[in-house]
Amino acid sequence: MIIRTRAKCTTCDSIYTLRIRVGNNPSQRHSIRCICCNEDMIAGLEIDFNNVKAKPVFIENCEETAEEGKVINLDPDHPVPDDMLHMDMIFPWMQHVEKSFYLNKRHPNFPEKASAGPIFVDIYQVLGSHHNIVPLWNSLKKAWSLSNSGKSDLSVKALIQYSTALGLKEPPSLNEAIYDFLVRLIMPAGEELIKNAAQLWKSLESSNPAQTRKFVTFYRSDLHKDNFARAFEVFSEYFKVYSDFSQTELYAKNDTKLPEKSTATSVSFKETKQFYGNAFEALTSNFTTLACINNLFAGRKYDEFKEMTLKMYLTINKANRQSPFESQKEFSAFSACIDSTLRNSSHHAAIKLENQKVVYRSGGTGAIHKINYSEYLLKCNQIMFSLAALTCLELVIAF
Structure with missing residues (x-):
């Protein structure tokens, strides 16, 4: 409509x-x-x-x-084709769905044709979009924030709101609600990211239970609180400007390229320009979890790296935090979205918008990069979803 x-x-x-x-x-x-x-x-x-x-x-x-x-x-869900930006009596989203998502190939349950009368299908549900995701986040955010403040009784009330919105019989625990919400947010593509990494962790639990238990103890005491605080701030920032990010969200959800010659028509760049840098900081900081698990996978203790100690690892540049596990495909998939040049510009506000182009430099005097604002939004969604998937994996590991 x-x-x-x-x-x-x-x-x-x-x-x-x-x-x-x-x-x-x-x-x-x-x-x-x-x-x-x-x-x-x-x-x-x-x-x-x-x-x-x-x-x-x-x-x-x-x-x-x-x-x-x-x-x-x-359009809240798509960039608009450049030749349709100012056209009347057209429906740009139909062109995108047909050309960009290849529904029959990506989603085998999508009917190719109606054999016995019309079949009504919610295309956006097929693509992983969730109705009322923002109100659902608001309920979860309140429960999460209240829990952080030690207001457990009020947190439970907010979780009841969350469960009521989904038609659940019983309210979930906070950890269950966080996991449920993040999977809804990033599926279908992000669900595979969690699944592959979780399977690797489960194999470690079976083959090396003593060392995995030691890591879980360490994670709960030393990593969990800070990791989740960082994630909470990024998720909150994301939903403050959701009307911008949602324009490319479906493309990140389905690991699909943006349509060429199209424009994100809602532009709140003042509110989004530092998001990528902030998400980068949170994601790479939380890579400690993956790096420690990778040590276990390599047959070492969780805090023993091939060429350094855990204390040394925590001091290296965040742009290199993925290096210990970059050969482990189940873990390196979490870092596929990182762009250090964009992070430096975004995090330090050395980035600007000119004629729908995001302009930033490699270092203070390096080469100038230009990408469409819609491409910037897609990168923001991709790094946001990696952080969401990693947060889900941490819940699988520790709880």
């Missing part, structure tokens, strides 16, 4: 016709750069799924108007 509304920039009075596709969450926010004055406008939808209603909202630097203006197509 597409909601058509008209908005006026309150800075320069330019008129726009916004065609906003209804997504899977009750609130959508889209940040749009006014073509005339270059100031950002923020508009969106408030959606009532129960009554099948969607109300346009005008949040910042724009207001409703009765006049028709330049068409802008906005």
Whole structure:
């Protein structure tokens, strides 16, 4: 469903016709750069799924108007093809689903044709999208935060909200809810990442139970609290600007390339420009878990590396934290998304947006790199999902 509304920039009075596709969450926010004055406008939808209603909202630097203006197509789940950005009476998402995801090949349960009348399929559910993922996160975030503050009774109340939203008979524990939510977020592609690494851990538990128990004890006492605190902050930051990240989320979920010559139409770069760097810091810090398990797999104690001690490992540059396990494919898959150059620019705010291009340097005076904003968002989703998968693996290991 597409909601058509008209908005006026309150800075320069330019008129726009916004065609906003209804997504899977009750609130959508889209940040749009006014073509005339270059100031950002923020508009969106408030959606009532129960009554099948969607109300346009005008949040910042724009207001409703009765006049028709330049068409802008906005989609919470896809970049919009460049030649369709300002076209009326079109449905850009259909082109993406057909050309980008190859549903019949990627998902064998997707019907090729209806043999006995029409078959209704939720394409986005097939691709791993989850209805109301943002409200679900809000419930989990509250439970997680309250637990961190020692408010266990209030945390349980929030977990009841979480279970009610999913139709569960009993509320899960906090660890169960975190695992459940993160798997929902990153599947289908991310689920395989967890599965392969978890199988390797299970084999270690069987072959070397004494040393794996020692690592679990160490993990619980020395790693768990800090690892989960870092992950919590990154996940919270992600959902603050979800309307931007969601534009490429399905592509990360399905390990699919972005369509060429397309544009992410919601651009909140001020809020997203440091996300990659922050996620990089959290992920590479939490690589200690994988490095220690890899030591066990190599027949050593968990804190004995091939050429260093655990104390030395914790001092090396985070860009190299994956080096001890890079030959172990089940673990190196977690680091496939890391880009140290982008991390340095993002983390130190040495990054800018020019004409939908994210511009950053290799070091202070190195080569200039340019990628589309949609590509930047995809990289953010990929590193976010690696951190989510690693968090799930840590729960499998320790609890």
